[in-house]
Amino acid sequence: MATTIADVARRAGVSTATVSRVLSGVGRASPATHARVQAAARDLGFRPSDVARSLKRRSTLTFGLIVTDIENPYFPQLVKAVEDAAIGEGYAILLCNADEDPEREASYLDLLVERRVDGLIVAASTIGSRQGEWLANAPLPAVLVNTAAPGSGLPTILSDNRGGGAAAARHLLELGHRRFGYLMPPPRNLDAPDRLAGVRDALVGAGLDLDGADPALAIGDGAPTVTGGEAAMAILLGLTARPTGVIAYNDLMAIGAMRAVRSAGLRVPDDVSLIGFDDVAFAAYVEPALTTLRQETAEMGRWAVATLTERVKGMGGGGETNGATGAPTAAERRVVPVQLVIRDSTGRAPAG
Numbered sequence: 001m002a003t004t005i006a007d008v009a010r011r012a013g014v015s016t017a018t019v020s021r022v023l024s025g026v027g028r029a030s031p032a033t034h035a036r037v038q039a040a041a042r043d044l045g046f047r048p049s050d051v052a053r054s055l056k057r058r059s060t061l062t063f064g065l066i067v068t069d070i071e072n073p074y075f076p077q078l079v080k081a082v083e084d085a086a087i088g089e090g091y092a093i094l095l096c097n098a099d100e101d102p103e104r105e106a107s108y109l110d111l112l113v114e115r116r117v118d119g120l121i122v123a124a125s126t127i128g129s130r131q132g133e134w135l136a137n138a139p140l141p142a143v144l145v146n147t148a149a150p151g152s153g154l155p156t157i158l159s160d161n162r163g164g165g166a167a168a169a170r171h172l173l174e175l176g177h178r179r180f181g182y183l184m185p186p187p188r189n190l191d192a193p194d195r196l197a198g199v200r201d202a203l204v205g206a207g208l209d210l211d212g213a214d215p216a217l218a219i220g221d222g223a224p225t226v227t228g229g230e231a232a233m234a235i236l237l238g239l240t241a242r243p244t245g246v247i248a249y250n251d252l253m254a255i256g257a258m259r260a261v262r263s264a265g266l267r268v269p270d271d272v273s274l275i276g277f278d279d280v281a282f283a284a285y286v287e288p289a290l291t292t293l294r295q296e297t298a299e300m301g302r303w304a305v306a307t308l309t310e311r312v313k314g315m316g317g318g319g320e321t322n323g324a325t326g327a328p329t330a331a332e333r334r335v336v337p338v339q340l341v342i343r344d345s346t347g348r349a350p351a352g
Contacts, residue, residue: 003046011040062092063308064112066105068124070097072224072252073280074295078123078145081301089309091118098124102131102188109134119308121145125189125224141311143304146295147190155307155332157300161191164293164338165198168247168275171291171340173206176349177245177273180208180217181236183253185224192224192249195277199247218243222253229256230263237264237272244272244349251276251283251292258286258345269347279341288344296336303334 005023009016014033022029022037029037040046063086067075083093094117098105105124109131112120120138123145127135135142136152144156172180182199185192200210200217208216218239222232229248236243237260248254254276261272268274268288276283279294 003044007044008040008046012036059118060116062094062117064094064117064120066096066098066108066122068098069100074278077297081298085302085305106131113139118312121304143308145300145304157303157334159295160335160337161194162198165195166202167340169199169202172245179243181243181246182219183229183232183248184219184221185249224250226252226256229253230260233257233260247275251278251280254290255286268345271350273346291343291346292341294339294341
């Protein structure tokens, strides 16, 4: 039978309330009483519940983490980075997968408050008006990763999406490409417009016409998935002036685009060069290996946890006050550079 707090109290000759105060570190006890209780607990092999101790401190030593879609390999990489950093700070992670559903995400925000998490990390590609309003008045500390909630005043860490888009386009320009495509996810996605803006920056800077009768850039719309990338690429391949250099919103769309190119009897990169974004774990193992923009997920995860931990400690360890008012007056906003990783899916523009 497991040793209970009552057993320790009997061994030490004190009340169970005194044992609870000593072992939880809440309240006072004389040095002699403290020593007796500790000795009794040690002799009996009694280990107080971490959860019970944390509740007495009005803290569960848990952070909530909401991600957009756990099936996208980018997010497991981010989850691992956050969890590794959280464990180092003494916190556990309660993971919620929003599954590209704004209503589901909104319900998770409420659920995590009910579960008394000490803080919240949101890594979602879409934040609707309802979630944005909730975050602006969050009842607990919160941090945003690779997403934004304008007006929320929350610390935010982002990849340099615009710079990454520009780097991808410049790489293709250096390879001689002059007709471009961009695989675009639905408008609710927050990162995609910045990545597209970066592509446009580079192309305009190279003197290409993007708005005339024969624009140098075409857009293929599709979901941010492998099948969505395949469908979006099929649109571009059906154009009379087919792009030879295509930049995808993410690696999944780029990999789907490879299938569309092969299905059309064409080859990557001989006929079409492809670039992804994220550098997910298997991007280097598809055939041909994918050129992509690497996001620094480990750094982003560490920063998010360190920032959230600081905010929680600044509020006394619990989530009982408003996340914005309990935080520093000026929210931090950090933009992390991305790295172009050149592999085999990009090559010289085809002749003619």
